[in-house]
Amino acid sequence: MDLKKLLKPRTVAIVGASEKAGFGGDTTRNYLKFSENSDRLYLVNPGRDTIFGHRAYHSLSEIESDVDLVILCTPQNTIIPLLEEAAEKNCGGAVVFASGYGEVGPEGKEQQKELVELADRLGIAIMGPNCAGFANFIDGIFAFAFLVEERDRKGNIGMISQSGQIVLGGLDSPNMGFSHIISSGNSCNVKVEDYLEFLVNDEDTKVVAAYIEGVTRPEKLVTAFQKAALKKKPVVVLKTGRSAKSQELAASHTGSLSGADKVLRAIFKRYGVIEASDLAELMSFSAAFSWLAELPKGERCVFMNVSGGEAGVMADLADEYGIELAEMGQDTKDYLQTLVPDYGSVNNPFDMTAGIGYNTPVMVNAMEAISKDSNVDAIVVAYTITPEVWDETISHMVEAVSIARGNKDLKPVFWIPFIEHTRDKESADALKASGTPLLPTGRYGCAALKKILDFSVAEFEPMKPAIPEKAHSGSYSLSEFESLNYLSEHGVPIPPQAVAATAEEAVEKAKALGYPLSVKIHSRDIQHKSDVGGVKLNIKDEAQLRETFTTIMDNCKKNAPNAKLEGVLLKPMLKAGTEMIIGVNNDKDFGPMIMVGMGGVFVELFKDVQLAPAPLTKSQADNMIKKLASYPLLNGYRGGAVCDKEALVNLLVKISEMAADGKDTVKELDINPVFVTEDGAVIADALLVVYDD
């Protein structure tokens, strides 16, 4: 659906315009106060002739010209007739504030369905229902229903939110400047994904900030994310639903079904989407990208402080957040040592002392020297900016940053305060003008810095998830033999195996496999083979094999009387190694997701697994393994084996390709364990569940 008339209308009608408090009055007041002009605005209210001194129309029909956009401030029961009336005016967009739709149960859902059907038929893109409107700061249109402080907010952040209150939070945030704000509400025929695509494509938008409760068009979402990733346009997302409670709340708030939360987060990771976990992070990450003149080329930072105590605090925080402290070259250190008093020591964090902090030109020299150092990628000045300047150090330091940033070659600079105030506007404006993000305090500031550094150095490999082409209902499990054969037929290496229906056949097949062998029951109906006495290991010769065949068959007949037994599965005993697990879970929206983790109870307890959409490139698979907290166990930890990680990576890639190809076939795959040794990575067991349609 074309969003042009909705988001960039040439003519606008506010229906239910008023002078009274409430949606109608507040929207009218806001529009008149904050929009660039009201020439092409029509106020509609059947009971008024003028509103705030402007002509009021009694109905949409009374308006002479076409109306691109209607803003409906009226109750739910008026919406359908108003849309029909608007369509007569060639309307292509409508903002619907009314609630009582998808968020309130079956009846409301029915109403929403009816609304979508009508709007689709009339070709009207609807924002909402149950939303708070939007503003387009580029074209000077302010159609938002909540009252806000009067100040200039034009900038380059495009914000979308399923909560109007959270848009208000953005508007209230002192460091945020916007291209567009959009409160999408229930997102009926225009979805969060559509707005996202709009903002990713929009040249006036440098950063996208989004509050998301759920998405419904996976294909569109990943297309938008991919476009953003290729353009290196930062997308900052706050997604609720990490807890069961917030999933429940989202359902009753905008009727969003948040789907598999972990899956969406894995999708975010694939596309370098920057995740925020509260509003302060959403705003501060976005504002930082918005202000930042250019992304750093690497992650090595030098912190500049004016206090030994604060330098110590920064050192601990940098360590905690994994921010790399640059090791400056000796030349740089020697030079800096000439700038500080004898008692000062040149370290990182660098306690500049009064020798530098109170002296603008000296600080400029210090920054330039640090910036020139090839071991440094960014500079972080850490000092509190108070709301008034009663300490001239601030002014000196801000001035120094501004002057130093005037040098085109200067590496990126960030500023982190220690105590939160609304910061002195003059200082903040100077930093903004110089392209220096003014981050929030301590922990929040370091969180933002780390996200920016990670985003800056991340290399994006376009690799779209294998989104299923249709929905599936039923499924069934394959036996281990069948599962492994399926893998093998689809390019995944497996160890030799054979099935035998009789003891004689087992002995025959064993000749090719060689002893010692593992022998397991072969049956689709038995998944927990050990539990029914269906597994014997280390079978050394023919005699033992014959005996084992009988034992296993007898055990299973007794312990699983209803299972159809097809014989036994024979495999050479594998060399044990570090045990890993690899899983595939086919998400109905985003397709097969690959999971990898170390085997055993500890890892489950510590939730140390990585998840990513299939297919994977080698470097993506490698990254997953390296991000495991238990990764050192593959790497010769405490005298253990140095495992063949490349074999594991290759195996992961093959499995991911198999899963992607099988996006409408493979429902689940559980490989547990994979033995990783010095010599390779071998699948020891597998269970595949496939769709039956």
Next chain:
Amino acid sequence: MDLKKLLKPRTVAIVGASEKAGFGGDTTRNYLKFSENSDRLYLVNPGRDTIFGHRAYHSLSEIESDVDLVILCTPQNTIIPLLEEAAEKNCGGAVVFASGYGEVGPEGKEQQKELVELADRLGIAIMGPNCAGFANFIDGIFAFAFLVEERDRKGNIGMISQSGQIVLGGLDSPNMGFSHIISSGNSCNVKVEDYLEFLVNDEDTKVVAAYIEGVTRPEKLVTAFQKAALKKKPVVVLKTGRSAKSQELAASHTGSLSGADKVLRAIFKRYGVIEASDLAELMSFSAAFSWLAELPKGERCVFMNVSGGEAGVMADLADEYGIELAEMGQDTKDYLQTLVPDYGSVNNPFDMTAGIGYNTPVMVNAMEAISKDSNVDAIVVAYTITPEVWDETISHMVEAVSIARGNKDLKPVFWIPFIEHTRDKESADALKASGTPLLPTGRYGCAALKKILDFSVAEFEPMKPAIPEKAHSGSYSLSEFESLNYLSEHGVPIPPQAVAATAEEAVEKAKALGYPLSVKIHSRDIQHKSDVGGVKLNIKDEAQLRETFTTIMDNCKKNAPNAKLEGVLLKPMLKAGTEMIIGVNNDKDFGPMIMVGMGGVFVELFKDVQLAPAPLTKSQADNMIKKLASYPLLNGYRGGAVCDKEALVNLLVKISEMAADGKDTVKELDINPVFVTEDGAVIADALLVVYDD
């Protein structure tokens, strides 16, 4: 040393007083501007007759009366003669701003030593050197060297900091009100611990806030902490030194040796000291305790929001920070449902909607109903307070909180905003007056809330660490047999064991022990017995034992030719169980520290261990075990055994008592593993290192 003349002086002299910028001028200006009176203030400067219109004395000697406190704004080389001159005036306290002492290497350390010797001899308590002074807001004395904004800061927080800049951060923090602020600098003859004790004893101080780089008087520190814990006076501490880099910086900043960082943190935990990890936390935790009318009686919170989106964000944060969401009673829910529109649903976090949020009396009713619910311990209102009120919701909600808090029975209320501004002063003042802490945003706010809830419900058991009575130099290891015997002799249960010097003796001893046995080399010189072929397990009978004896002795003769072999150690094979490790490490300052963790590489990798000072009560030991992330493995995780946790707790307590008694004997103990089964907890191996003096 008596701190009265230092911190509560009746007469004060500023030496080096001036009108110019710098320590002398800024301190003089601050003193005259912020102190309650200057009647008993003497300004001293040899070159001036008046300073800011006040009489200037040319020397301390010229002052007619006694001088309790001298504030020395002059350089290092003047300090010794000035103190001698001050002593003539019965001076008992001196603030020394000058630097160049303990923080700058051997020569400075020598100067500091000389300073301490003189001050001790003259009976002068020194603040500093290398400090920024102090303020006593109760008696109206402002002797601080950094310029600050003009506003009322009197309150109930007592702040000590080894960094002057961090005191400045406190003074700049909008929510902080103080009884005392103290910049202790290098803490030469008055230590951080002394100031801490002063503030814990001080009736005007409700909360102690401290920035600490290191402590030197462990006994005094724990005594002060214990006093605070018994009074339930919150002590909030920011201690740097979590990273190697910050430890290095502390040494060059105030000459602090930060000692074993983890040990100090375990001491904090023992005394319920509230740890902050950056300045924003130090300030916000302190301010929250300062404002809070009374501590909650439990941890179950109800969150009140005015937006579904924000409610979802709070739900995720509460989950992340482990804040318990109260399950309100049905009566309460039914009542609240009558206050919200039909589409509103009563949940927790509770989206009040406009029905409650915009209506003061209704919100008061809602809060009272929630407070009366016996399932609720505290209420958290979550809404952004902007610097100006352009949205009347804020005013309604703040008013409602004020009115509701007027009810003496109302449970504690907290306020968490989502976006950071300097908040509307009128709203903030109203909340403060009603005893409602205005917390910082989202994550910081939840961190503060969780700390307050934990502190509120914590039960303190007085149990002082076993601080060693003297320093020790050398030490030596005992054999496993000797180690276990030492434990047994000191009340720690061990399994049966025997040593045998010959095969014959082994066979004889084995009769009492019973087969199967483990057999290990018995030698103080061999610590890694397996590495030299010195361990054999599951020895089933006499014949095997004889053979094993020979094998082990031969192996060790060959592989550890220099070790003195004393025979073998025999023990019945133990029933394997969940493997735990227990360790003791005797800290030179705080004595034996008990460590407990799960055995195996995973736990080491995930750093999942708990540390606490010896001795332990049963409930302290129980808490240590329960705080392990791997605790579920003791508790029937995934079909595993439900272990005898009480046996493990008892073992920990016994070991802690042994270690405390041996505070000047036991250097290290490594018990690895302890087998914990359904039936008990048994030590399988132990290595003890004891002091040789």
